[in-house]
Amino acid sequence: MVIKSLKLIDFRNYENIDFTFNPGINFIYGKNGQGKTNLIESLYLTTHLKSFRTSKISDLCAFSKKISTVQTSLLKQNVHHDVRITLHENLKRVLHNQKSVNYTSEYIKNFLSLLFSPDQLVAFKEFPLERRNFIDRILFRVDEKYFQRIKEFNRIRKQKNVLLRNRNKKEISVWNQLIAFVIPEIVNSREWIVKKINGVLAEIFCALTGRNISLEFYYGSDLKGKTDNSPESILRYLAEKLDQEIGNGYCLFGPHKDNFWMTLDGKKDRQTFSQGEYRVAYLSLQLAMNQIISSELGFKPILLLDDIFSELDDIICEKTVSYIIQSDNQVFITSTTIPERFKEIENTICIHAGKLSTV
Ligand SMILES: Nc1ncnc2c1ncn2[C@@H]1O[C@H](COP(=O)(O)OP(=O)(O)OP(=O)(O)O)[C@@H](O)[C@H]1O
Ligand SMILES: [Mg+2]
Structure with a gap:
């Protein structure tokens, strides 16, 4: 499955963005505090209808705003899906192909993303x-x-x-x-x-x-x-x-x-x-789960890899990039490392203060 485009309005530090992604690798580069994890969070929200960082919906709205919107256009097994999530104080309203979603358990059967995030890694290790x-x-x-x-x-x-x-x-x-x-x-x-x-x-x-x-x-x-x-x-x-x-x-x-x-x-x-x-x-x-999902359900989940490279040596970083490229998933990798280091990566997105641009 593929997230084709994403619109964010007043989501965390994103005031208003409308961005089209690559169906393969999206290497997202930016300095600390620019919005990399926030972007990953909005993509995770689209597939799981919850955040991996907070259980309070109001945390997702930009400071001093009351309403936030996350709108995505997805493609799964050649079928288009439009998803619009409106967050208002502690309420979440979801429209899937213009129809209201009443049961999260029904909705999340449609889509899947696998997340690697430093916070989840710690939680997995500890609990x-x-x-x-x-x-x-x-x-x-x-x-x-x-x-x-x-x-x-x-x-x-x-x-x-x-x-x-x-x-x-x-x-x-x-x-x-x-x-x-x-x-x-x-x-x-x-x-x-x-x-x-x-x-x-x-x-x-x-x-x-x-x-x-x-x-x-x-x-x-x-x-x-x-x-x-x-x-x-x-x-x-x-x-x-x-x-x-x-x-x-x-x-x-x-x-x-x-x-x-x-x-x-x-x-x-x-x-x-x-x-x-x-x-x-x-x-x-996570990559083993990716293979299991692909063979059991016949589609490839989206891989959300937030800050994977810190603490990994150069050899592992390069081998990981090569492995991910040949996996044929849509992948979002965030990093503070300059993308030029990875010769195989072609599509780079730069994040600066809640704004995205292709490099
Ligand atoms: N509700 C919110 N409204 C506005 N800004 C927010 C909100 N929540 C978080 N932020 C800000 O968004 C900024 C970017 O956060 P984010 O976690 O995405 O950074 P990052 O690019 O992943 O940085 P790092 O490389 O350090 O992990 C932070 O400065 C944070 O204070
Ligand atoms: Mg981050």
């Missing part, structure tokens, strides 16, 4: 919740039923938490039966995607770094080693742990406690990866 969200965002797209299962799991867990706090043992057993049927399906989907990721991850990491060491992605299911993945065993396990859960007043076991991590030649990420290694491993993971 298991962020790693689960990362996996879930992709599974929602490639496995139709997965979204329903997670919704169901969260609904049951919420109800069970209330009952645990009220120490209502009899009713909890009923909800345990329901949850024991949903859990195996969530675990199976997560195992499936991790297997898919590992089918391509090591090769991508080698291509980006030139290093012949193996990068692997691991899934640590919370229930692994405690019970097998059948509803009967899970139910038995939860019954055994009932008093412990009542003591704590909330659900202690299940996919909401799952974790994911990476290893390089068998060594675990947080304990051993250098800053640059973590960065390029995370980028490899």
